[in-house]
Structure formats: C-alpha cells, structure tokens
Amino acid sequence: MSLQKAIATFIPQGVFIITAKDGEKVNGMTAAWVSQVSFKPRLLAVAIAPQRYTYELIKNSGFFCINTLGENQTELAKHFGFKSGKEVNKFEGIEYKPALHGCPVLKEALAYFECELVGECEAGDHLILLGEVQDYEVLKPDEKPLIFKWEDFFGG
Ligand SMILES: Cc1cc2nc3c(=O)[nH]c(=O)nc-3n(C[C@H](O)[C@H](O)[C@H](O)COP(=O)(O)O)c2cc1C
Numbered sequence: 001m002s003l004q005k006a007i008a009t010f011i012p013q014g015v016f017i018i019t020a021k022d023g024e025k026v027n028g029m030t031a032a033w034v035s036q037v038s039f040k041p042r043l044l045a046v047a048i049a050p051q052r053y054t055y056e057l058i059k060n061s062g063f064f065c066i067n068t069l070g071e072n073q074t075e076l077a078k079h080f081g082f083k084s085g086k087e088v089n090k091f092e093g094i095e096y097k098p099a100l101h102g103c104p105v106l107k108e109a110l111a112y113f114e115c116e117l118v119g120e121c122e123a124g125d126h127l128i129l130l131g132e133v134q135d136y137e138v139l140k141p142d143e144k145p146l147i148f149k150w151e152d153f154f155g156g
Pocket of ligand 1: 015027028029030031032033034047048049051052053054055077078080081082083084085086126148153
C-alpha cells in the first residue's frame with residue numbers, strides 16, 4: 001500500500017465541502033484534511049492548497065464554512081472535488097442558504113461550521129487555515145458522516 005493510501009486509510013477522516021463567498025462570487029471544494037485544534041477559542045483547521053480557487057475567496061472575504069457530508073454523498077464530494085470554480089460554476093443546480101457571514105451552506109449537509117479566518121501557516125505544498133467558529137448548525141442529527149475511503153475517489 002502506498003504511503004498516501006496508508007495515511008488516508010489509517011488516520012481516518014471525514015469528507016467536507018469548504019465554501020466561501022467573495023462579493024457575488026461563491027464557490028466550494030471538497031476537503032478531507034479538516035480538524036479541531038483548540039477548545040478555547042473554538043478553532044478548526046483546514047489544509048488547503050494555495051492554488052485552490054476557494055482559497056482566493058477565503059483570503060478576500062476572511063471567512064469559510066465547513067459543510068459536513070453524509071455517508072451517501074460521495075457523488076457530491078466528487079462534484080466539488082475534481083474541478084475548479086475557476087472553470088465552472090459548481091453551485092449551478094445546488095441548493096444552498098447563507099450562513100451568518102454569507103458563506104454557502106449546502107442544503108444537503110449534515111452540519112456546518114462557519115469560521116472567521118484567524119491564522120494561516122505554510123505546511124509543505126498546503127496552507128493550514130485556522131478558523132474560529134462564528135456560526136454553526138446541525139441540520140441532520142440522525143445521519144452519519146461520510147468517512148473518506150481512498151477507493152471511493154481514487155480507485156484500487
Ligand atoms: C476526497 C477529496 C478530498 C480532498 N481534500 C482536499 C484537502 O483537504 N485540501 C485541498 O486543498 N484539496 C483537497 N481536495 C482537492 C480539491 O477539492 C480540488 O482540487 C478542487 O477541485 C478545488 O476546487 P477550487 O479550485 O474550486 O477551490 C480533495 C479532493 C477530493 C476528491
């Protein structure tokens with residue numbers, strides 16, 4: 001098994017759609033590298049590559065929203081995870097509402113956590129964005145989150 005597949009399999013992670021809004025522009029991208037990193041204040045971290053269009057919107061607006069996907073939402077993760085908002089409007093046909101600071105909340109999400117960007121540090125080819133939770137809601141308390149499985153997205 002490759003190192004990357006071993007990490008992804010044995011350090012289990014969920015699957016999330018990170019959304020942001022900058023003026024009239026909205027976008028979202030799939031992310032698995034999401035974690036809580038502090039109780040007080042309530043900080044969440046997302047590792048995001050600097051070339052993502054979503055990062056541009058987060059930098060400009062200062063906010064991002066973590067939308068948690070459910071166990072039957074692999075297709076939604078693929079929709080947001082394999083093309084860039086630089087080329088297509090990924091929100092076409094997707095229902096959403098604004099969180100407190102305007103970030104899109106997917107109607108299909110199990111829960112969301114809208115964060116203010118409070119810090120950023122370089123981590124190899126990614127950046128770790130630190131977000132303080134400003135708004136959240138559990139939308140589907142009885143459904144189970146999607147757990148990232150390598151095979152679901154990248155084959156054998
Ligand atoms: C299952 C899955 C997990 C991903 N996790 C991350 C991640 O944690 N961080 C990241 O920067 N990109 C991650 N990606 C890649 C982005 O979702 C992908 O590059 C996306 O097209 C970026 O869209 P954007 O340019 O519209 O922001 C993941 C993709 C998939 C399919």
